[in-house]
Amino acid sequence: MAVTKIKVRLVSVDVLDDSDWIWGAGEWHLHASIDGTAVGDSNREFSVHTGDSITLREADWSRVVDVSGHGPGDSVEVRLRIIEKDLFGDDNLGQVRATLRYPYRQPLRDIYLLSPWLDGGWFFDDYRCFRLHVRVTIEEEMVSTNLAGPTAVPVRRNAAGDVTRFSTVKGTAFTPRVEICPVIPIPAAPAHMPPRPAMPAGLAAGTIPAAAQVTAAPAAPALNALPNPSVIPILAAGDPNLATRAARLTLTYYEPSNLDTSKFHWRVVSGPAVIVGSASGTSIRVRGTGNAADTMATIQVHWESNSGPVLATYRAWVGKLGTLPYRVTFLNGTGGNWQTTAIMPSAQANSIMQVVRAIVYQAGVLMVPDPNVTGFDGATLFPAGNTNGIFQTTVTSNRHTRNVNHNVVSRATRYNFRPGAINFSFCHSTSQGNAAAVDRNGIAGIAVKTKWAGGKLWYQGGGTGITKKLGGSPSASWIKPSGVPKDAAGVVKSMQTINPTKRTTQAKNYDKGYVSARNTAANPFTAAMMGQLYACHCPVVWSRGTLAGAPPAWTAAQYVWNCGINLAHELGHILGLAHRGSGWSPNPPLSGDGMDCKNQKGVVKGHPWSENFMTYGYGTTTPLAHDLDLIQATVVRTHPAITYPP
Ligand SMILES: [Zn+2]
The missing domain is CATH 3.40.390 (Collagenase (Catalytic Domain))
Structure with a gap:
């Protein structure tokens, strides 16, 4: 699922030093741009004292940036320059900038930027004037549909950082459907399978990952050739044959098919088992640990992290080989x-x-x-x-x-x-x-x-x-x-x-x-x-x-x-x-x-x-x-x- 729009907001400016040590309050002008376009009003004057915090109105000091055309290497730049006007003319209090890089997947990102040190001259210490708080959130993610239908329908998370629900642009809430069927290949209709929820119109159809499809007969199958086994064998971390002996677990279905599969996050919830290598993606490897008699283990797939919503659960024994x-x-x-x-x-x-x-x-x-x-x-x-x-x-x-x-x-x-x-x-x-x-x-x-x-x-x-x-x-x-x-x-x-x-x-x-x-x-x-x-x-x-x-x-x-x-x-x-x-x-x-x-x-x-x-x-x-x-x-x-x- 590609991020197509992000919202960049200048949240606040902390006044570290108002720089106006003789005349009292400083008069600051904020010159800000997001992705090359000016935001806010640089003519507006903020009267500041050291220790103040200027809260910037979201409507004026934010911008939604369309990043749908972006690819690897692309970025969005945020800049803020503050000019102080006083009786003697303009002082440049310095500029801060942040570069946001493709693919912009972080659901909520707070960035704090300190302005550069300024020269205090003959009589004063060097000083810095401000700290800018920038908040970046995902505004929209795109889910493609079948070629035959509309090419894409936008979905968004309900709120920044909220990963428990997804919604389409029309506001229809849905949870991605994710399955780990222990039976591979998946039983065909009219076999009884747990019913799948009806998804909102326009989302891409579900898909079966390649690892869950036994479409060809390998000449010499590895011991762990068949994924989602009923027993996860106990193996040493240093077992030289871990690649072919660790249990392979794979998703057997997920919908919509263009979910960002890197966000499937696997976790051993209970039982003496550990994930070998990466814990994300549509499939993982697991080995049993310890020396106990056969014990049931529960493994779950979350969205993004352990605190994300549970999308699927799998059970297997952990036992001695x-x-x-x-x-x-x-x-x-x-x-x-x-x-x-x-x-x-x-x-x-x-x-x-x-x-x-x-x-x-x-x-x-x-x-x-x-x-x-x-x-x-x-x-x-x-x-x-x-x-x-x-x-x-x-x-x-x-x-x-x-x-x-x-x-x-x-x-x-x-x-x-x-x-x-x-x-x-x-x-x-x-x-x-x-x-x-x-x-x-x-x-x-x-x-x-x-x-x-x-x-x-x-x-x-x-x-x-x-x-x-x-x-x-x-x-x-x-x-x-x-x-x-x-x-x-x-x-x-x-x-x-x-x-x-x-x-x-x-x-x-x-x-x-x-x-x-x-x-x-x-x-x-x-x-x-x-x-x-x-x-x-x-x-x-x-x-x-x-x-x-x-x-x-x-x-x-x-x-x-x-x-x-x-x-x-x-x-x-x-x-x-x-x-x-x-x-x-x-x-x-x-x-x-x-x-x-x-x-x-x-x-x-x-x-x-x-x-x-x-x-x-x-x-x-x-x-x-x-x-x-x-x-x-x-x-x-x-x-x-x-x-x-x-
Ligand atoms: Zn028989």
Whole structure:
């Protein structure tokens, strides 16, 4: 928002020395100019004594200067020269001047100018005669509108220094609309979003800052690639990776779009967090401090300063950065085209994992390639020596990699798993065509049922997770009510976690041979360790373009992003999360975790149904399903495979 008019007022002149030490009162004439134009009346005589203060009538001694054509380097000059008239002629008591420089953004500025020292001559000390008080205020700021409409409409602050309200030239008051949506990209209509106020006609439309738009799929996303995470990780001030690890917070919408974004002033209101670098603009970086257990932090955006009006509020956990080790195990078949390592290059698997890491990092969890590079069950690093945690092995039966059935207790996921590390089992293909988090051991709840049939151990469904609750405002999950102004205050949300599997009891006999063989190969290995199998199936034939719904027009980067989102989703199940949003059923698509609300059409749906990573919001050009919310973070962070610093 550009300042287009300023008001410069000569407020008063303090008489420091009337200079007329013989004849009593001095008779002063004030010659003033603002931006080269004379103001006031230089013929008027002010009779002054030392210690007086001359108050100048605003109507006569001020001027509104149009600075709309000004740019960098331009300025407005204020001058005052005082002449004293007495019996012996005119004395020049000196001149003061002030230069006001573009962009004139200070709402209220008082300037005091001392006149120069004058020579006292043979008999007197040097002396100065006056002090001028100049006040500069913003008279008008211009907000441009769309090209199609009028090109500009003037707005002004209601009073000098008053930043709580803005008004249009017609006097219509408004507060800029500023949002920090935790869900990025912002859910599209008819998703329920907090209603926005109607703005006065003529103001520029709202805008979504670039940082809040995921329009392209970066080849190698930084850990903090996704802004507005649910957890701000605790990091040292001197952390060499602060640029890629500090949480990025961004405005997701503001209106009018031509507000001066340098005046968005961010502040940590509560919680152990500090802003890294600049606290102004549309986005900032934040790091957690201290060593406490997970604590909620509130961050607000003000206009101009801490004392300016609050425009938006954001909540996030501050917590220790957890470490979650993982390995990727390519399961090669024999014969046919079942050589998985010939279908998907190791580098592509690693690119996919970078996306998974960026999504899970929103929960303050740092996924690391398993530092233990020992291969099990014949596995070796693929390629040899890689530090990405990527292995390959050859299965004992092609049924362990080809058309693997998610509904049967998996033999695929056991290969090369290390108890306590996530195992992404890259098999050739699955019966169902998709990926699935089949080994959800170690999470809370009652396990799903299993049943022997046809010589196989089948999962029968059933079981339950547990209920997680979180209150506060803005909402823990952005479902209605959101707690954002103009919406009702936030209420406690209840989320259901996914039902676990329990391999140690369900598959004790099934795994018996494996356990003893593994113990023979790498002692000790116990049956109890099967309870630390955290794994999913991932079919590599996806990379042939058979990923369900994948348009042929996908670029390699889009493909990697969508596989990455999908594997992050499977990891979410492994860590205890149920489905959010649409799931498989479009009619009606309610959430598996119970987080539903009415959309703008009054239909109850899981929300946000395409933007949460536990949904199926795989975009074509814009990948959607990124969000991991506050309440989901509480589940993810308690998984036994994650370790935290003391
Ligand atoms: Zn799922």
